[in-house]
Amino acid sequence: MSTLEAEWIQEAIQGNDDSFACLVELYQRPVYNLCYRMLGNAQEAEDAAQETFWRAYQALRRYDPQRPFVTWLLSIAAHYCIDQQRKRRVPLLDLDLLPEEDIPDAAPDPARVVSERDSQGQIHQLLKKLSPLDRAAIILRYWYDFSEEDIARTLSLTVSAVKSRLFRARRELAEKYQIEVEKPLVGRRANETPSTI
Amino acid sequence: MKPHQPYEAWIFEEDLSQEEQQRLTEHLSQCEACRSLREKWLGTQTELQERAMAVPRAGFTQRWKTSLVVRKQREQKKQAWRVFWIFSGVASGVMAGVFTYFLTQISLAGWLELSVEMIHQVLGVTSSIGGVLSAWTRLYPFPLTLFMVLLFLLSLLGLIALWLFALSRTFQEGKERA
Numbered sequence: 001m002s003t004l005e006a007e008w009i010q011e012a013i014q015g016n017d018d019s020f021a022c023l024v025e026l027y028q029r030p031v032y033n034l035c036y037r038m039l040g041n042a043q044e045a046e047d048a049a050q051e052t053f054w055r056a057y058q059a060l061r062r063y064d065p066q067r068p069f070v071t072w073l074l075s076i077a078a079h080y081c082i083d084q085q086r087k088r089r090v091p092l093l094d095l096d097l098l099p100e101e102d103i104p105d106a107a108p109d110p111a112r113v114v115s116e117r118d119s120q121g122q123i124h125q126l127l128k129k130l131s132p133l134d135r136a137a138i139i140l141r142y143w144y145d146f147s148e149e150d151i152a153r154t155l156s157l158t159v160s161a162v163k164s165r166l167f168r169a170r171r172e173l174a175e176k177y178q179i180e181v182e183k184p185l186v187g188r189r190a191n192e193t194p195s196t197i
Numbered sequence: 198m199k200p201h202q203p204y205e206a207w208i209f210e211e212d213l214s215q216e217e218q219q220r221l222t223e224h225l226s227q228c229e230a231c232r233s234l235r236e237k238w239l240g241t242q243t244e245l246q247e248r249a250m251a252v253p254r255a256g257f258t259q260r261w262k263t264s265l266v267v268r269k270q271r272e273q274k275k276q277a278w279r280v281f282w283i284f285s286g287v288a289s290g291v292m293a294g295v296f297t298y299f300l301t302q303i304s305l306a307g308w309l310e311l312s313v314e315m316i317h318q319v320l321g322v323t324s325s326i327g328g329v330l331s332a333w334t335r336l337y338p339f340p341l342t343l344f345m346v347l348l349f350l351l352s353l354l355g356l357i358a359l360w361l362f363a364l365s366r367t368f369q370e371g372k373e374r375a
Contacts, residue, residue: 017262017265021258021261021262024257024258024261025257025258028253028257028258029250029252029253030250032251032252032253032257033250033251033252036251037251042251042254045251045253046253046254046257046260049253049257050260050261050264053261054264054265054268057265122244123244123245123248126241126244138245142245142246142248143248143250166209167206167209170209170238170241171205171209171234171238173238173241173245174209174234174237174238174240174241175234175237177237177238177240177241177244178237178240
């Protein structure tokens with residue numbers, strides 16, 4: 001944690017809303033990304049991210065400075081999204097509302113962009129099939145490079161529970177990956193007409 | 198033990214020892230099912246490792262600042278209601294306690310006597326007010342209806358002034374927020 005960040009946290013605890021807004025600016029992306037990957041809908045992700053920051057704002061006095069601030073925020077976001085998923089029961093996924101993606105090499109190659117969006121869509125479809133806790137574990141592992149210990153701390157689980165959840169989720173993803181990869185190809189072939197080529 | 202264990206678990210394991218890795222390779226060369234599972238997993242893993250970070254719409258922090266004001270107001274209202282309900286609960290509890298105490302201390306006849314006495318007192322006070330008012334109208338022949346109308350108009354004006362004041366405060370807060 002940088003000195004500036006620690007300063008912002010301290011000032012925010014003392015009631016400085018501008019310092020907390022700086023923390024929002026700094027962490028909006030990781031929090032939003034987690035919410036988006038968990039909920040699969042841009043508007044719901046925005047609401048969930050805003051709610052996460054509100055919950056953090058209210059619980060700021062209970063924050064343990066020994067723990068990285070981002071981990072604490074992601075823990076709040078993950079728990080909130082898991083609750084939302086459980087309430088919702090039937091998962092909704094709005095792939096048309098895919099937000100702007102941060103692609104490392106942003107060369108203006110439409111085919112490449114479409115292909116990358118397709119693959120992200122496939123990942124979304126795959127993630128959707130996992131239980132909320134398994135999904136959260138996978139997202140934290142692959143999007144945030146969290147260790148099993150970090151995931152356990154973030155999701156309030158034991159390390160062995162995280163290991164078994166990751167194993168189950170990876171197996172499920174592998175089983176369903178092939179089906180998901182083949183789906184759009186079949187769809188594209190069926191929709192292809194001379195005028196679209 | 199399942200026939201493909203521990204190899205199936207090792208396919209998804211990230212930190213395998215050299216010996217485990219070697220045993221897994223040997224098993225994969227003989228087992229078609231595990232080989233297929235491994236290929237599927239490698240494909241999925243590649244997709245997962247090419248993950249992209251989703252970014253919110255521009256102006257997220259500004260939206261946060263705006264929502265913070267609203268959320269704080271909502272929280273204050275909630276807090277006020279909470280305090281109100283707590284006080285109401287405590288007051289109701291105390292009243293219920295006092296009532297129960299008196300109910301056990303005074304007999305039914307005593308209660309009836311007390312009620313009659315209270316009704317008598319209320320009626321006495323009402324008739325006294327009526328007497329004062331009639332004496333006043335006799336002394337000053339100012340029509341009572343006109344007095345009531347004036348009182349009503351004054352109260353109405355007071356309420357309108359209060360409403361305008363509240364409205365101006367709301368506008369001011371809106372301007373400050375903007």
